[in-house]
Amino acid sequence: MLVGGGGKSTTAPGHTPWWATSGWAHPCVDGVEDATITAVRHEASPPPLQIRALFTFTPPLDQRPSGWGGQFGDAYGVYPDFDGRTDVGTNGGHASRDLPVTIDVPCSDHPAPDNGWVEMLTEIKVGRAGTRVEVTHVDYEAGGRKYTLEYRWQTILCGDAIDDRDMCQAQRVD
Secondary structure: OEOOOOEEEEOOOOOOOEEEEEEEEEOOEOOOOOEEEEEEEEEEEOOOOEEEEEEEEEOOHHHOOOOOOOOOOEEEOOOOOHHHOOOOOOOOOEEEOOOOEEEOOEHHHOOOHHHOEEEEEEEEEEOOOOEEEEEEEEEEEEOOEEEEEEEOOEEEEOOOOOOOOOOOOOOOOO
């Protein structure tokens, strides 16, 4: 999984409950032909109302429509209607919340957007408290063996229970 260090935060939009989606990881394979992701688990506090993984699949450049949007990033809401926007797509590809997901994109192809990629996003629903996702566990199978990959990328949805002056400015949800 290719991901940078650190984390990202999103501040409440002024109503509860609310959803935010964050793109942050690129599953890929190295040394095997493919790997199958069988489960994604999160350690978050306080517990969110709901949390799930979403995988977007962007095809090679020659298979994308003109005006494709690049990598995801983050937004309020969930796919495919991020906060009421109708112009959000999957870069000519498709998206899935269903597991298992088979990954066959070589890590050596990253970051080569001409070849296409897979992006793992996290969709989180919270109330006034917000949440901090500290660790994500990705269970997968490759080469006939089972593995678990652990990430320590923070995803913070700011709220009353999150006192992190570096990631959240003082705010209240009305």
